[in-house]
Amino acid sequence: MPTVSMTVNGKSVSGEVEGRTLLVQFLRDHLSLTGTHVGCDTGQCGACVVNVNGDSMKSCNMLAASADGAEVKTIEGMANDDGSLGVIQQAFQDNHGLQCGFCTPGMVMTADDLLARNPNPSEVEIREYLEGNLCRCTGYHNIVKSIQAASAAMTAGE
């Protein structure tokens, strides 16, 4: 079996995987990073979104082998160094942007990617960027508000 090596949340990791092993399986099963979730099998729901080399990626749609040598960030890497919630995470808590929590890691990772590209997105831009992330609990209202709040907090902090 091939060996893959990558940096996940700033730590070097490697492991033996089958050719068909998906990145999400490598994260969950090999690294026990179970914050990344699997909510569908057609690349539609976005519960598995992680950041690979600066781009948000659906980790169920990518082979672990394809991430060899990559810089990967998951929900477990989003808190501040002191363990407190990062700006986006805090905005989700403050604005009740999550209920059951299952889609939440993907939402936070997608929001992180959006705000890196567009620090002041409009409501329409936020909703369009969340096109690939399904939530069944919130009706999206508070997710949009959370991302708006994170955007405001980041802009104010600069």
Added chain:
Amino acid sequence: MPKDSGIGAPSKRREDVRFLTGAGNYTDDINVAGQKYVVFLRSSVAHGNLNKVDTAAAAAMPGVVHIFTGDDFAEIGGLPCGWQIHSRDGEPMAEPPHPVLARGKVRHVGDPIAAVVADSVEQARDAAEAIELDIEELPAVVDMTDAISGNAAQVHEEAPNNLCYDWGFVEENRDATMEAFEGAHHVTTLELINNRLVANPMEPRVCIGDFNAPSGESTLYTTSQNPHVIRLLMGAFVLGIPEHKLRVIAPDVGGGFGAKIYHYAEEALCTFAAKTLKMPVKWTCDRSEAFISDAQGRDHKTKIELALDADGKFLAIRTETLANMGAYLSTFAPAVPTWLHGTLMAGTYTTPLIYCNVKAVFTNTLPVDAYRGAGRPEATYQLERVIDVAAREMGIDPVEIRRRNFIPADAYPYQTPVAVAYDTGDYHGTMDKLVEVADFAGFSARREASKAKGKLRGLGICSYIEACGIAPSALVGQLGARAGLFESCTVRVNAAGGVVVMTGSHSHGQGHETTFPQVVSEMLGMPEEMIEIVHGDTGRGPMGMGTYGSRSIAVGGAAMVRATEKIIAKATRIAAHLMEASHEDVEFKDGMFSVAGTDKQVDFGSVALSAYVPHNYPLETLEPGLEETAFYDPSNFTYPAGAYACEVEVDEDTGVVEIASFAAADDFGNIINPMIVDGQVHGGIGQGIGQALLENCVYDESGQLASGSFMDYAMPRADDLPMYTVDHSSITPCTHNPLGVKGCGEAGAIGSPPAVINAVVDALQSGGHNVTHLDMPASPDRVWAAIQAAK
């Protein structure tokens, strides 16, 4: 100023920290050392004779531990149904067996046939594909009208003509209702479909069966809304495992919406396999499998008639409904189109005579059971649609016709003609609030603005009521429930401070870990952080009935209040002893006991310590310790109600409908955490708009599921939905539970579909298109076709 803690405060959710850092503990995140993996082989046809299941070649494949088939369950019970309905002729419903694994016949696509246990998921999957099946395909019956036509395939021998039951309600009012139609000034008739939906909580179901051979104890980890109910149903009725040898754990659960209430075959299989093989086994459902194994929702065909007098007063309602049960009776399926549906047909109105006829029908489709709202959305949809049509036919404003018929605010308690008695409400009040927050006054200007953009704008309203907090055990027992519907709570005060609350309610997104401590904090006068909630584990709390039907705070919260009251009563006696006073003279306020008229006082923490270190303690009259349990069985349902308004913009050329705005004015009684209540309403409205505009579960004529993935089943996405205006400042507290609460979980999903469709029809009418009704979902093709047909 809003409070910053306790009842009424928008306390931030403590559970969010783990969910936001990837530290949640969902069932699929759990791995038991040495676990094997289960993969189910399921029927690919909707109906057929299962002549042969040959596992020989598959069993010899690499990594395969064992393969279970229907024969393994021949001597074991099938999945039980928790509610029995009687037909109009007094006969009990047809209740055909529901095997764990199919034997002899398969009855829907996805019907489980065999379960492979192997060292890895991949090996189990490969082996499942190698099982040789001989299925002789039979004609399938999908459409409900066909199913009871006398010419259709039979789903079960035990259910002639595919009829499960033929229910009439209220039978005693039938003749009087028919008579009222004879002499009525106006009768409005509407035929409609309440579309079949897939609940689709974002977390697919997962089960892990484990068995401890020395103790003989089975443990099931499962994605359930009610682990105690699963323990009872599976232990007593399927596998014959006594409750003291069976523990069911539902840890973090990623949404339910009804689909995780029921006892499923996979739970029984995994528990049985672990015990048989003496090794842990895990099954993780993928989404494609969820579409063909989770119980689905709604799927009613209804004809409703409303009789009115010349002033638009409602005289009588009669309905005929076909309700799809699918191929087997899911746990609470028979109750949904009957007691959760017929009893709501009075709505918020004084209609004196109501008669509903419901025929429940078997078809070769997935089982159908409760989905957010469960029967109440179906009732509300037909009622609020037929009222709108009647208003248009009679030339009465839709708000005005509702106001003429509302139960007046001074009429409570109000006995409806459909068994239930509303304790309290104010429907004019919520309508007044809606008119204000939705800015009805500005609608004509907004309509003009839309017109200038080339869009037709419509305004639709709805006045809904629901029966929540299900409910008095004695009553539901009379109605056919095979379970009690109380809730339980144990409150444990620890010696060195801190309180653990063990509740039978289950949180799968509702935020109980935050709201329940708010109540106890208020009662005991201690910070919320000192109070911890334990739920979802039959090994760690008293028998409880779980979370569904917006019952958690109304029933589970009430049990928690009762247990906390017992704590305060005992602590008062301990405090009285410590202060050398009579307990009748001791007052408890803000965490402090004091003797009236003196400066004597002792704090709650000292009393708790004294209870566990009883050196100076009235041991002759009082046991040590400070832990109390309460079981609460309510005396009535609760009746949340409200009024919703939706504005849409319709593009005549394409049929595309956009939600322009959505406003909700609800009366939920007292509110524990307004932030969480807002979130519950948002989510319900999102699902309701999904039903009205996007979602549709479709089978083709052969019973194949045509909408079996997120590519084919249109889940609402962020850019399909608007921001919502939500108001719950209209409050008529529930009169029969200690918190005065009513429940808020389902309201959004109940009130929004009729508001959306009423708005779409209003938009089309405003453009001169004489469209009376559109079935959900009002997708662009349907809207466009309706416009063309009206030309």
